Amino acid sequence: MTMVPGDRLDREELRGSAAELLSRYLGQDRLLGAERRDPDTLARLWRAMAEVGWPALGVPASDGGLGAGVAELGAVLTELGRFAVSSPFLANLLGCAALSRGRGAAAAPWLGRLSDGSRLSTVALHSGDGSAVVDRAGIKLTPRTGDVYQAAGRAGYVPDLGSANVVVVGADSPQGLVAFVLELPRRGVRIHRRPTLDQTRDLYDLELDSVEVGAGDIIGDGGLCRHLFDMGALFLVFDCVGGSEQVLHMTADHARRRVQFGRPIGSFQAVKHRCADMLIRLEASKVAADHAASCLSNTGQAEREISIAKAYVGDAYARTAGDAIQLHGGMGLTWDYGLHFFFKRAKLNQAWFGDAIWHRERVAAITMPPAALSGMPG
Amino acid sequence: MSEEPGRDHDELRACLRTWLKSHVPSGWRDTLRRADRHRYVEFQHAWRSELKSGGWLAPHWPTEWGGGGYQPSEQVVIYEEMAKAGAPRLGLFFVSLYHVAATLLTAGSDGQRRKHLPAILDGEVWCQGFSEPDAGSDLANLKTRAVGCGDHYEVSGQKLWSSLADRADWCLLLARTDPAAHKRAGISYFMLDLRSPGVDIRPFRHANGGLEFFEVFLDSVPVPLECRIGAENDGWNIARTTLAAERGVTILELTERMREQQLNLVELASGGAVGQKAAVEHGHVRHLLAALEGEVEIAALLASRLQRSLAVGEDTGVQASVVKVFYSELLQRLTDAGVQLEGLNSHQASAPVLGLPWDSGVWMLDHINSWGWTISGGTNEIQRNVIGERGLGLPREPGI
Numbered sequence: 001m002t003m004v005p006g007d008r009l010d011r012e013e014l015r016g017s018a019a020e021l022l023s024r025y026l027g028q029d030r031l032l033g034a035e036r037r038d039p040d041t042l043a044r045l046w047r048a049m050a051e052v053g054w055p056a057l058g059v060p061a062s063d064g065g066l067g068a069g070v071a072e073l074g075a076v077l078t079e080l081g082r083f084a085v086s087s088p089f090l091a092n093l094l095g096c097a098a099l100s101r102g103r104g105a106a107a108a109p110w111l112g113r114l115s116d117g118s119r120l121s122t123v124a125l126h127s128g129d130g131s132a133v134v135d136r137a138g139i140k141l142t143p144r145t146g147d148v149y150q151a152a153g154r155a156g157y158v159p160d161l162g163s164a165n166v167v168v169v170g171a172d173s174p175q176g177l178v179a180f181v182l183e184l185p186r187r188g189v190r191i192h193r194r195p196t197l198d199q200t201r202d203l204y205d206l207e208l209d210s211v212e213v214g215a216g217d218i219i220g221d222g223g224l225c226r227h228l229f230d231m232g233a234l235f236l237v238f239d240c241v242g243g244s245e246q247v248l249h250m251t252a253d254h255a256r257r258r259v260q261f262g263r264p265i266g267s268f269q270a271v272k273h274r275c276a277d278m279l280i281r282l283e284a285s286k287v288a289a290d291h292a293a294s295c296l297s298n299t300g301q302a303e304r305e306i307s308i309a310k311a312y313v314g315d316a317y318a319r320t321a322g323d324a325i326q327l328h329g330g331m332g333l334t335w336d337y338g339l340h341f342f343f344k345r346a347k348l349n350q351a352w353f354g355d356a357i358w359h360r361e362r363v364a365a366i367t368m369p370p371a372a373l374s375g376m377p378g
Numbered sequence: 379m380s381e382e383p384g385r386d387h388d389e390l391r392a393c394l395r396t397w398l399k400s401h402v403p404s405g406w407r408d409t410l411r412r413a414d415r416h417r418y419v420e421f422q423h424a425w426r427s428e429l430k431s432g433g434w435l436a437p438h439w440p441t442e443w444g445g446g447g448y449q450p451s452e453q454v455v456i457y458e459e460m461a462k463a464g465a466p467r468l469g470l471f472f473v474s475l476y477h478v479a480a481t482l483l484t485a486g487s488d489g490q491r492r493k494h495l496p497a498i499l500d501g502e503v504w505c506q507g508f509s510e511p512d513a514g515s516d517l518a519n520l521k522t523r524a525v526g527c528g529d530h531y532e533v534s535g536q537k538l539w540s541s542l543a544d545r546a547d548w549c550l551l552l553a554r555t556d557p558a559a560h561k562r563a564g565i566s567y568f569m570l571d572l573r574s575p576g577v578d579i580r581p582f583r584h585a586n587g588g589l590e591f592f593e594v595f596l597d598s599v600p601v602p603l604e605c606r607i608g609a610e611n612d613g614w615n616i617a618r619t620t621l622a623a624e625r626g627v628t629i630l631e632l633t634e635r636m637r638e639q640q641l642n643l644v645e646l647a648s649g650g651a652v653g654q655k656a657a658v659e660h661g662h663v664r665h666l667l668a669a670l671e672g673e674v675e676i677a678a679l680l681a682s683r684l685q686r687s688l689a690v691g692e693d694t695g696v697q698a699s700v701v702k703v704f705y706s707e708l709l710q711r712l713t714d715a716g717v718q719l720e721g722l723n724s725h726q727a728s729a730p731v732l733g734l735p736w737d738s739g740v741w742m743l744d745h746i747n748s749w750g751w752t753i754s755g756g757t758n759e760i761q762r763n764v765i766g767e768r769g770l771g772l773p774r775e776p777g778i
Contacts, residue, residue, distance in 0.1 A: 252770040266772035269763070275772060276703075276765035283700050287679035288672075308672035360668035361661075367671060368644055368658055 003053035011075045018079035050117025058096035063111035070293040074238040081242030086200045091159035095121025098168035102219025106181040122164040124206050128154035133170035141173040147215035151208045161204035170225040177222035198344040232353035233310040237289045240317035247342050248278045251324045281316040304366050307359035314350040321346040398463040410733045418732040422470035443495045450689040461634035474504040480620040485608040505546035507537040518561040524553035533599045543579050543592035567613035569605045586746050588730040633678040640674045646719045696769035699761040706751035713748050716741030
């Protein structure tokens, strides 16, 4: 079902067609085998996604895209999480968000080219040491002559940079945090793959050595960087919801079928109750995700709600994935069974785009700002 | 927006909001904190009477029985506004307004409805007579016996955990009428007049120090035939369907109230010192409070989602159990945070507050009372069984 600009997007329909497409390319079985990470399979999957219009979801209708809202994007991201898919979809979505929200001549030309999936974008919002760029940028812009800067430094954990044609980079500058557009390939730009234990992700370092950046390449300030960071966090929340659901289903299924001591292990309370807790955490995760998405849609600002969701849901998915390993017994620790792919993805999700500590600190700063506290004497 | 003329939700909301503004007694929590048993009962009757005059006493009852006759979606609006206004809870009339009404409306006779429903609106108090020493989670194991004697039954046995029994007029009773039948198949449902001969109500002390639990001893108590609800031996089925009635409604008010409790925690942490700085300046305290804030919001979202599903008649599956477990365990952690933040001061001797069992502000007592939530209304262990079995299709344990 190919989507075209002007189509009315329905969340449930998107969810259903996403699930259908993914299971067609990645197999009906829930296990993650070697073929899931086969480059040819993934390339075919991306082309299939492009044919249906997925890359256009993140491009505004005014730029020839489908202009999907957060809830609709969430439906697709949830399915990607359910299948723990390796895909540049998330990176490209963030790149499109950056280019559509950013100002300046550098951004506009790209949006049209990104809709059909023939070009890919991404964002660099973490430093080489893993810090959020909003706290500590690894790349710095130093002014040269006129309105030309020189960019140098290292960004890390950049998704799908290896296949990207353009990256929006968060960097430090004399006027504070900025975001600039960088076309690839480019002289002075080096890209290093950073292999992660989570093999479902493709992460890179971006190293810049005296790269010329014009003032026209700058498309936003710290506000844009913070917004994009929040979008990344929210997108990961949806990934966690889908992944949690899948892991729970695998575990409940196992508990129904695995017989020990003459009965299915799911009939033992210790096992049953742990599964029940997974479902409770999943339901809590869903309402938190939906609430953050609708706050963002309705008001354009949802820092507190996104932080509540990222902290809770990130921890919930990791906990569920860990419990799933436990309840599968020895099988949960084998490579071939594939549960570990979800566990590693859950753990990376926890750390990426702000961990629970980072996000709870933000909630605390909103609710318990230092200035409002009763001061201590002395 | 409702399609019925004059029943617009915005109108309803505004109307109730206005009424509540001028009728919710100011400082009522402080009143209750200073109240003894007698004053608590008086307070409850006064608020009931106020709600009745305003037409807000039983929004979920049909109008023919004196209720508001509101649609489920309108009831949600009413409970939301009551919660937001911090209106007092009708704890004394909870069993009568909800369980008894639901039971009589679905399974009772017209005579039974005529005798009790108007009386309930005028303050007839009911308690529950279900649990026994050997019948808690395994309620079907109950042994209280009702022997048929022509135009009446003679009931003997012992009921436990009946809150409010000393202030109740009537008791909703489950008793065994056929000992030869399978456990669940031999139980009948009765209305027991607590003024009957042979009824002995004895209080015993709650861990919080209050005399809030009661044993109800029944010694050949005569119960007229017309006080049996529904067919003989059909009690279990009737009780099963009506117990579900209690769930969705109150939880919304509780989750709204929890937001305030969480803010009280922040205030507590801002005022108290741990070492050289205020508690709230310690990183882990800020994070604990931020985590609780997030979970309190999630609890409210879960409760509101459940309400809305109920309002449109959706099959809610195991959601009521999910919400109950989430809320009760969060309450336990939240009140524990209060105890810890209050430090040694939280251990000062204090009397429990009737009517504010888990949000009196006395953190240690609220914390102890939180076990009332994880244990009653179906223990959280039973709830997890329900979630696992009905929610995830996991096999039941071999039963006897």
